[in-house]
C-alpha cells in the first residue's frame with residue numbers, strides 16, 4: 001500500500017494536509033456554498049505528480065476530485081475526506097505563432113492563457129470571466145465571445161494529454177484514441193486527468209465589444225430589440241443580454257448606480273470598421289444610459305465582467321437552452337428577473353448559433369448545437385443564512401421558464417441536479433456513447449466527482 005510518506009518521497013509539488021499552513025486557503029473553491037475538507041490536496045507540478053497522487057488515492061480507496069480553476073458550480077473539484085488532484089500549479093503555456101497553436105497546461109485560467117496567446121495576437125474561444133479554468137471549461141464545451149465565429153473551445157481542440165484511471169499516459173486527437181477525443185470534447189472530467197491541451201488559435205487583437213446599460217423599466221423594449229439583433233447577427237457578432245445590478249462606477253449615471261439594469265454585452269471579432277458599423281444602431285437604440293461599447297483589446301473584454309463574479313459567494317444556478325425568444329418567454333424573464341433579492345444575482349441569455357451550429361451534433365460530445373440561446377439564472381449572495389430565499393428565486397424562475405426551454409442544458413452550468421439532468425445535458429445517444437468510452441477508460445468510475453456518466457457494463 002502506498003503511504004503518504006511514500007507519496008512525499010515521489011512528489012515534487014506540494015502535499016497539503018489539514019495541518020498545513022495553507023490548508024484553509026487551498027481547500028476553498030469559487031462557490032462559497034461548497035465547504036469540504038479533503039484529507040489531502042495534492043498540488044501537482046507535472047504529469048508524474050498526477051500519476052503519484054492518483055496512485056495513492058486509488059491504493060487508499062479514497063474518493064478523487066480533480067481541480068483546474070475551481071469554478072465548478074456543483075463543487076466537484078473538492079471532496080470531503082478524499083484526495084484533490086489540484087492542477088492549479090501547472091500553468092505553463094507555449095504558443096507557436098506561425099502554426100497558430102497553443103499547448104497549455106491544465107491549471108491555467110483564461111486570464112493567464114489569453115495573456116500568453118495575445119502576445120502573438122492570437123486567441124481561442126474562452127470563458128467570460130478570466131478566473132475560470134481552461135480545463136473544466138474546455139472539457140464541457142466552452143462557450144464564449146468568439147464562438148459564433150470560431151466555434152466552441154472544443155471545436156478548436158487539437159489534442160489532449162491525460163492520465164487515465166490506471167495511471168497511464170494517453171494522448172487523444174483525431175488520429176490517436178479517436179473515441180476518447182470525441183468524448184473529451186463535452187464529456188467533462190469523466191475519462192482521466194488532463195494535463196495538457198493543444199488548441200488551434202485565430203488572429204484576434206482589437207475587437208469591438210463592451211456593454212450598454214438600460215434601466216430595468218425598459219427591459220421589454222430591450223429584450224425585443226435584442227431578439228431583433230440576434231435574428232440578423234453576423235457570425236462575427238456574439239451578443240448577450242443580462243439582468244444585473246449597476247455597479248457604483250463612474251461610467252454609470254448617478255441615479256442608476258446600484259439599481260437593477262438590463263445590459264446588452266457583445267463582442268464583434270473581425271474588421272474593426274465593419275464592427276463599428278454593425279454596433280452603431282445598438283449604441284444609438286434607446287439610447288443606453290451608459291455605453292462602453294467600442295474598439296478595445298480582446299484582453300480588456302475578457303476581464304471586463306470579472307467584478308460581477310466575485311469568488312466566495314453562495315452560488316446557486318439554474319440553466320437551460322432556449323430554441324427562441326417568444327414574447328411570452330420575454331414576459332416570464334422580466335417578471336422573474338425583477339424578483340431577484342440579491343444585487344449579485346444575474347440572468348444571462350447568450351446567443352449561440354453561427355459556427356457552433358455548423359458542427360454536426362454527433363461530431364463531439366457537446367450535443368445541443370441547435371440551441372439558439374443558453375440561459376443562465378445566476379443566484380449569488382454573500383450570506384448563507386439567506387440560502388433558501390435565493391435558491392427559491394432561482395428554482396421558481398427555472399420552473400416558469402421550463403415550458404419555453406428545450407429541455408437540454410449546458411453541462412458546465414449544472415449544479416448537483418442528479419442523473420436525469422446529466423442525461424438531459426447529453427441527450428440519449430450521446431450519453432450512451434459516452435458510457436461506452438467511460439467503460440473503456442474508467443470502468444470502475446474512479447472519476448465520479450463530475451457530471452457523472454456511469455460506465456456501460
Ligand SMILES: Cc1cc2nc3c(=O)[nH]c(=O)nc-3n(C[C@H](O)[C@H](O)[C@H](O)COP(=O)(O)OP(=O)(O)OC[C@H]3O[C@@H](n4cnc5c(N)ncnc54)[C@H](O)[C@@H]3O)c2cc1C
Pocket residue numbers: 030066067068069070071072073075076077087106126127128129131132133134135136137138139140141142143144188189190192193194195309412413449450451
Ligand atoms: C464565474 C463563472 C463564469 C463562467 N463562465 C463560463 C463561460 O463563459 N463559458 C463557459 O463555457 N463556462 C463558463 N462557466 C462554467 C465553467 O465552464 C465550469 O464551471 C467549469 O467546470 C470550470 O472549469 P474550472 O477548471 O475552473 O473548474 P474546476 O472546478 O476546477 O473543475 C470542474 C470540473 O472539471 C473537471 N476537470 C477540471 N480540471 C480537469 C482536468 N485537468 N482533467 C480532467 N477533468 C478536469 C473535473 O470534473 C472538475 O470537477 C463559468 C463558471 C463560473 C463560476
